[in-house]
Amino acid sequence: MQLDLMKRWGASHAVVFWGGRSSNESVAEAASTFPDQLIPFASISPERTAYRPAWIASDDTLLNQLGALLATGQFKGIGEISAVHFPSAGFDETDFSPLSPMVTGIMELARKHRVPVMLHVESTRMAELSQLLERYPDVPVIWAHGGYTPLFLARRMLERHPNLYYELSARTWPHHPRSPDYTILRDGQQVWPEWLSLIEAMPHRFMVGTDASNRSASADAMKFASVQNFLAQLSPAAREQVGSETLLKLVGVRP
Ligand SMILES: [Zn+2]
Numbered sequence: 001m002q003l004d005l006m007k008r009w010g011a012s013h014a015v016v017f018w019g020g021r022s023s024n025e026s027v028a029e030a031a032s033t034f035p036d037q038l039i040p041f042a043s044i045s046p047e048r049t050a051y052r053p054a055w056i057a058s059d060d061t062l063l064n065q066l067g068a069l070l071a072t073g074q075f076k077g078i079g080e081i082s083a084v085h086f087p088s089a090g091f092d093e094t095d096f097s098p099l100s101p102m103v104t105g106i107m108e109l110a111r112k113h114r115v116p117v118m119l120h121v122e123s124t125r126m127a128e129l130s131q132l133l134e135r136y137p138d139v140p141v142i143w144a145h146g147g148y149t150p151l152f153l154a155r156r157m158l159e160r161h162p163n164l165y166y167e168l169s170a171r172t173w174p175h176h177p178r179s180p181d182y183t184i185l186r187d188g189q190q191v192w193p194e195w196l197s198l199i200e201a202m203p204h205r206f207m208v209g210t211d212a213s214n215r216s217a218s219a220d221a222m223k224f225a226s227v228q229n230f231l232a233q234l235s236p237a238a239r240e241q242v243g244s245e246t247l248l249k250l251v252g253v254r255p
Pocket residue numbers: 080082120144145
């Protein structure tokens with residue numbers, strides 16, 4: 001289904017990581033079958049019931065498992081790691097500090113294996129995220145959904161932290177189920193001009209995303225359509241950068 005959607009909506013590559021019905025192993029297997037399209041990330045995110053006790057106990061065993069996955073060379077990044085995630089349907093809230101041993105352990109592994117880390121951290125812990133970014137200036141962090149921050153905080157974080165990348169999944173949807181202010185669209189269609197200005201000013205710091213898939217065909221079609229609607233409003237150069245180049249450079253597909 002994912003490959004069909006990519007073909008239908010013109011996506012040449014996709015970062016993939018596990019969801020409710022997959023695992024690091026099944027993701028790696030799918031990516032080895034379709035190496036030119038799928039870019040696998042390894043995750044030990046705490047929303048998985050099996051991983052959460054290790055997060056609560058700061059148990060190194062789980063970090064060692066992640067290290068072993070990265071040592072295979074199959075994975076091009078780490079994530080999505082939902083360290084701080086508000087509750088939503090089928091998802092118990094997580095609230096682990098970005099400076100906790102599990103997150104810093106993940107950053108150490110990213111540094112060692114030279115891969116980016118995709119972090120979901122809500123704005124409630126943005127100050128700690130800032131400290132983490134300063135502590136690991138050589139590790140690229142893809143901020144999932146840009147932490148759902150408003151425009152001013154998006155600009156401030158990007159200006160302060162050169163290793164931060166703002167990912168736009170779920171921000172281009174006409175409506176977000178958790179909060180009406182999460183979308184960057186002003187009317188379900190047009191992107192706010194202020195957001196367009198910021199993205200056009202630093203397109204190498206932004207990337208698109210679809211968010212979780214495989215829930216229903218209509219929901220997935222809405223997600224892909226929303227990305228294309230957003231990209232159509234950018235200048236050609238920014239469209240190329242935000243639509244693919246920012247990500248492909250981070251994961252080593254582009255030099
Ligand atoms: Zn997320």
